[in-house]
Amino acid sequence: MIVYFNGKYLNEKDCRISPFDRGFLFSDGVYEVIKYTGKKLICFDEHMQRLKTGLNFLGINPELINSFRDICTKLLKSNNLSGKQSVIYIQITRGTANPRTHFYKNNISPTIYANAVPLSPNDVEPQKGMSVILEKDFRWSRCNIKTISLLPAVLARQKAFGQNISEAIWVRNGLIEEGTHTNFFGIKRGIVYTAPLTNYILPGITRRAVIEICKNYDIPVKEKYIRESELKHFDEFFLTSTTLDVTPVIRINSLNIKRKKAGPVTEKIQKEYFDILNSQ
Template sequence: MAGVGENDQTMQAARPEIYLNGHFMPPQEGKVSVMDRGFLFGDGVYEVIPCYGGRLFRLEHHLQRLDNSLHAIRMQNPLDRAQWQAILQRLIGQLPGADQSIYLQITRGSTGKRDHAIPTGIAPTVFVMTQPAVYPDAAALATGIKAVTLEDNRWLRCDIKAITLLANVLLRGEAMEHGAAEAILVRNGYATEGATSNLFIVLAGEIITPPKSDHLLPGITRDLVLELAQQHALPCSEKEISQQMLDSADEIWVTSSTKEVMAVVELDGRAVGNGTPGPIYTRMAGFYGEHKALLQAGRILS
């Protein structure tokens, strides 16, 4: 498989197109109005879809989450499933068989003026691009990462995959200032998720992740980890994780489309477990890797 550098060179040579409002074009030709509500208000939603070996990862799950986010902000999906499939297949076809990351964004569009009132009857702005996949650092996967706990000071609709990510950016930035790779967010005494990830702990042999709610993003990778745990008879449940449970956890993991499954080995300067990725994490990372390899080889559909 080509490395990221090789993919970058291929991408540049192919002059990859983007999709914008019904047209495919070189990225430098894409233009969006400065009056677009995404630019003025952050009024829009997005998705990030991994593509392994030219095969989209859990496309139906991602498109359903996109529909849910659009519904939550009082928008309709401007494209149907067949249209999305056609757009995405054309874009990923620019790097045949390569691992990629698809980014798509829909904003409410522009009325030509700045007004907080939600307008009706305007065309949304639809943007899609692809780029070579960037995998989690191999050393971090092998040794784990550091994290810190921070107050979850975001808004109350974190289940919407909104483009307004400033709070997440600041929280992740604060974690990095503490020498950590991720922030584990705590609201009213309970851990919700990471600044850029979903959260799992292992406590007394059980895999636990917070239940879906308005306070966290319903992660696609999160759901797959739960499915894999069930398939391999690993005890797992969805229940609230108190600060005490977090502090007592034998293992802590974070998951996302870009992080995949990653162990947290230090939290707030204290070792998690024995300070190395735990045995249940090692098994789950193996199961996830096997699932990914089957998708790359075309032996499963998503």
């Protein structure tokens, strides 16, 4: 695989990251995941805007994103992925500084890494209907920043994986927030509910696209928390993310909630979302 690393396109085997990289030592960095349909990078500008917000939060120069469209295009080409559904991963860390210490000088140059991989059938398989578990949220309180510090997500998904389930949904004070790598939606009597944008959820790019679809098709949306105790009264559930698109949830394991298949509102939103992806 050819990867991008600090201005160069290298064979992954030749990509050497310093043990003093602050991403490795402190998770001092941010990332983005962008979908390529084979024709187009989906919502590229929105992803860059979110990355810019993250870089500003960390105090890293946001101007460096200006070269990223070019990097994505070159990565797709050099990995023979032009025309094929793929996913691009971009990570920026504050850079390398020796000795290891929490504070940093402002003149270190950020480490920029990116790769492109084909979307595998395993990535889209869950779109038929997924099971989830609920997990008490033990993340920090700036979940709106897409930091590379993903240990809570790793532990929660591993716990789910142990039960043959691929997503865990964070719950804080009895309120449903989002998944470890997805936003969560519930539908009750035709109204679509999803958690409001606060510092406790990531402002998902797919979440925003879905809210837009609902508005265009007069499907009422409320950006309002669903209580864990109310879940059993909901008719349908789905998740959104760049790689999972719109994915129905058919089972909430811990609560023994089961739905036979994707409900009609989820199906409508899923269809409209795929139409947008395919038309671009």
